[in-house]
Amino acid sequence: SYFISFSFQQRIEIHKLRQGDNLILGFSIGGGIDQDPTQNPFSEDKTDKGIYVTRVTEGGPAEVAGLQIGDKIMQVNGWDMTMVTHDQARKRLTKRNEEVVRLLVTRQSLQKAVQQSMMS
Amino acid sequence: MSAAMDTESTYSGYSHYSGHSKKAHRQGRDRHKSPRSKDGSRSEKSVTIQTPPAEPLLGNDASRTEEGQDDNWGETTTAITGTSEHSISQEDIARISKDLEDSVGLDCKRYLGLTVAAVLGLLVFLTPIAFILLPQILWRDDLEPCGTVCEGLFISVAFKLLILLIGTWALFFRQPKADLPRVFVFRAILLVLIFLFVFSYWLFYGVRILDSKDTNYQGIVQYAVSLVDALLFIHYLAIVLLELRQLQPMFTVKVVRSTDGESRYYSLGHLSIQRAALVVLENYYRDFTVYNPALLTASKSRAAKHMAGLKVYNVDGPGNNPSGQSRAMIAAAARRRDSSHNELYYEEADHERRVKKRRARLVVAVEEAFTHIKRLQAEEQQKAPGEMMDPREAAQAIFPSMARALQKYLRTTRQQQYHSMESILQHLSFCITNNMTPKAFLERYLNPGPTLQYDRDRWFSKQWTLVSEEAVTSGLQDGIVFVLKCLDFSLVVNVKKIPFIKLSEEFIDPKSHKFVLRLQSETSV
Numbered sequence: 001s002y003f004i005s006f007s008f009q010q011r012i013e014i015h016k017l018r019q020g021d022n023l024i025l026g027f028s029i030g031g032g033i034d035q036d037p038t039q040n041p042f043s044e045d046k047t048d049k050g051i052y053v054t055r056v057t058e059g060g061p062a063e064v065a066g067l068q069i070g071d072k073i074m075q076v077n078g079w080d081m082t083m084v085t086h087d088q089a090r091k092r093l094t095k096r097n098e099e100v101v102r103l104l105v106t107r108q109s110l111q112k113a114v115q116q117s118m119m120s
Numbered sequence: 121m122s123a124a125m126d127t128e129s130t131y132s133g134y135s136h137y138s139g140h141s142k143k144a145h146r147q148g149r150d151r152h153k154s155p156r157s158k159d160g161s162r163s164e165k166s167v168t169i170q171t172p173p174a175e176p177l178l179g180n181d182a183s184r185t186e187e188g189q190d191d192n193w194g195e196t197t198t199a200i201t202g203t204s205e206h207s208i209s210q211e212d213i214a215r216i217s218k219d220l221e222d223s224v225g226l227d228c229k230r231y232l233g234l235t236v237a238a239v240l241g242l243l244v245f246l247t248p249i250a251f252i253l254l255p256q257i258l259w260r261d262d263l264e265p266c267g268t269v270c271e272g273l274f275i276s277v278a279f280k281l282l283i284l285l286i287g288t289w290a291l292f293f294r295q296p297k298a299d300l301p302r303v304f305v306f307r308a309i310l311l312v313l314i315f316l317f318v319f320s321y322w323l324f325y326g327v328r329i330l331d332s333k334d335t336n337y338q339g340i341v342q343y344a345v346s347l348v349d350a351l352l353f354i355h356y357l358a359i360v361l362l363e364l365r366q367l368q369p370m371f372t373v374k375v376v377r378s379t380d381g382e383s384r385y386y387s388l389g390h391l392s393i394q395r396a397a398l399v400v401l402e403n404y405y406r407d408f409t410v411y412n413p414a415l416l417t418a419s420k421s422r423a424a425k426h427m428a429g430l431k432v433y434n435v436d437g438p439g440n441n442p443s444g445q446s447r448a449m450i451a452a453a454a455r456r457r458d459s460s461h462n463e464l465y466y467e468e469a470d471h472e473r474r475v476k477k478r479r480a481r482l483v484v485a486v487e488e489a490f491t492h493i494k495r496l497q498a499e500e501q502q503k504a505p506g507e508m509m510d511p512r513e514a515a516q517a518i519f520p521s522m523a524r525a526l527q528k529y530l531r532t533t534r535q536q537q538y539h540s541m542e543s544i545l546q547h548l549s550f551c552i553t554n555n556m557t558p559k560a561f562l563e564r565y566l567n568p569g570p571t572l573q574y575d576r577d578r579w580f581s582k583q584w585t586l587v588s589e590e591a592v593t594s595g596l597q598d599g600i601v602f603v604l605k606c607l608d609f610s611l612v613v614n615v616k617k618i619p620f621i622k623l624s625e626e627f628i629d630p631k632s633h634k635f636v637l638r639l640q641s642e643t644s645v
Contacts, residue, residue, distance in 0.1 A: 027644070030641065039640035055644070086641055094645050
C-alpha cells in the first residue's frame with residue numbers, strides 16, 4: 001500500500017469565548033512573512049510563510065469548532081492571511097468587536113491508497 | 121667500520137661494540153669514582169653524546185675560513201659502547217682488547233683531520249699577506265712606485281682579513297656537541313673548494329708574477345685584494361650552506377619511544393639524517409619523561425602470563441613446523457576466554473586510588489612541614505641569634521616530618537631509585553632558599569620529569585646508535601624512517617614533509633557585516 005497526501009480546504013467558524021476583558025479563540029498561531037519559515041514544523045514547503053496553527057487548547061472554542069493543529073489559515077473573515085506579518089495576523093484574529101471569526105483553512109491529510117481500501 | 125652503523129644485526133644487548141676510543145678508559149676511571157647502588161639496573165657508563173671540549177686551535181691561526189675544529193668534524197666514528205660495571209664477561213674482555221688497538225687509530229684520524237684543517241686555515245690566512253710581501257722581498261728595486269692607491273688597498277686588505285677572522289671565529293669556533301658517524305658533506309665540499317681556490321691562485325701567482333717578476337705592484341696588490349674578497353664570499357657561502365639552509369622548517373618528525381609509546385613532534389629543515397638524529401636526541405633529553413623500567417614490569421608480566429598457559433605438542437612426528445605452531449597458539453589464545461582485561465582494569469583503578477591517597481598525604485605533610493620554617497627578616501636577625509639556621513640546616517630540620525610520606529609516595533609511583541635522600545635534602549634547601557611554596561617543592565616528585573632533570577647515573581640512555589636504511593649523510597625525505605637505539609629502548613623517527621599550503625585571500629568589506637533577525641514566534645489568540 002502507499003500513501004497519498006493531499007490537502008483540502010475547510011471552512012471553520014469559531015465563536016470567541018469571553019474571558020474577563022478578552023475574547024479568546026483558544027489556539028496559537030505561528031508564521032508570517034517576517035518570520036523564519038524554515039523553523040515551521042507544520043509546513044510541507046519550508047519556504048511557506050503562511051500562518052499556521054501551532055497549538056489548540058483543549059476544550060477551547062477552536063477545538064470545538066474543529067480546528068486542528070497544523071492547519072494553515074488562508075483567510076479570516078475574508079481577509080487574506082497568506083501574505084501578512086505575524087502581528088497583522090494576530091490583529092486580524094483578535095478584533096475586539098468581532099465575536100465570530102470564519103476561517104478558511106487548508107489541512108494536509110495522509111490517506112491510504114484507494115486501491116488498497118478497495119481490495120481489503 | 122661505519123658499515124656496522126647501517127646494518128644493525130641483532131646480537132644480545134651487549135654487542136654494540138663496533139668501536140673504540142680511549143673514552144672507554146676515561147669511563148673506567150669514572151667507574152671507580154662514583155659508587156652506584158646495586159639495584160640491578162644495567163645502565164651504561166659509556167661515551168655520552170657530549171664530547172669533551174676540543175683543545176683550542178693554534179693561537180694565531182684564527183682565520184681559517186670554513187673549517188671548524190668543532191662539532192661534527194669529519195671523523196668516521198662508529199657507535200661506542202662501554203661495559204656494565206657489574207659484570208665483565210669473557211667476550212667483553214676480548215672486545216676491550218680489540219678496542220685498545222682501534223682506539224689509537226681513531227684518535228689519530230681525528231687529530232689528523234684537525235691538523236689538516238688548521239694548516240689549511242693558516243695557509244689561507246697568510247696567502248694574501250704573502251702575495252703582497254713577496255714582490256717587496258724579492259725584487260723590490262724593480263717595482264713601480266705605487267703611492268696612495270696601494271696604501272688604500274693595504275688598509276682594505278687589513279680590514280677584510282680582520283672581518284674574516286672575526287666571522288670565522290664567531291661562526292665556526294664552537295665546542296663540539298657530538299660525535300657523528302660520518303663526514304659532514306657540506307663542510308667537506310667547502311674545504312675542497314677552498315683548497316682548489318687557493319691552489320689556483322697560487323698557481324697563477326707563481327707562473328705569471330713570480331716567474332716573470334711583474335713590476336706592476338698595484339696589480340699585484342689588487343690581485344691579493346681580489347683573493348680576500350673571494351674568501352669573504354666563500355665565507356658567505358659557508359654561512360648559507362651550513363647555517364641558514366636548515367632554518368626553514370620543511371619536515372615534521374614524529375619521534376616515538378618504543379617501550380611506552382610516548383611521542384613528540386618536531387619541525388626540522390633540510391638536514392642530513394645524522395644531523396636530524398642529533399636534533400632529535402637533543403630534544404629527547406628535554407621533552408621526554410625519563411625512561412623508567414620499573415613502570416614496564418606490569419605489562420611484561422601480563423604478556424608472560426598470557427602465553428604461559430598454552431603449550432604446543434607436535435603429534436605428527438619430528439617435522440618441525442614453527443609457523444604452524446605459532447598460528448595454532450595464537451588461535452588458541454584468542455579463543456580462550458580469559459579475564460585478564462578485567463584484572464587490568466581493577467588493578468589500574470586500585471593503583472590510581474592508592475597513588476591519589478598517598479599524594480594527598482604527601483601534600484599535607486609537606487605543607488605542614490613548610491609552616492615550621494619562617495624566613496627571618498633582617499632586623500629580627502639580631503633579636504634571635506640562637507635559633508638561626510642556614511637553608512641546609514633548615515631543610516634537615518623539617519625533612520624527617522615529611523620523609524616517610526615522600527618515600528611511600530615514591531615507592532608507589534616507582535620513582536624511588538631516581539631520588540636519593542641527599543638529592544631530596546638538596547632540593548629542599550634550594551626551595552627554602554628561593555622562597556618556594558610546598559607545591560613548588562613537590563613539583564619535581566609528583567610528575568616524572570625529563571631526563572635532564574635527573575642525575576646522570578640514572579639515565580638509561582647515554583649511548584646511541586643510528587640505524588637507517590638510507591645513507592646517514594643523505595638529506596631528509598618524506599617517508600624516511602630511522603631508529604635511534606640505545607641499550608634499553610629505541611626511538612623510532614618517522615619523517616613527513618610539511619604539505620604545500622595554498623593560501624588565497626578573500627576581502628570582506630567591514631561595511632558588509634549586516635544581519636537579520638530570524639524568528640519563529642508563536643502567539644496565542
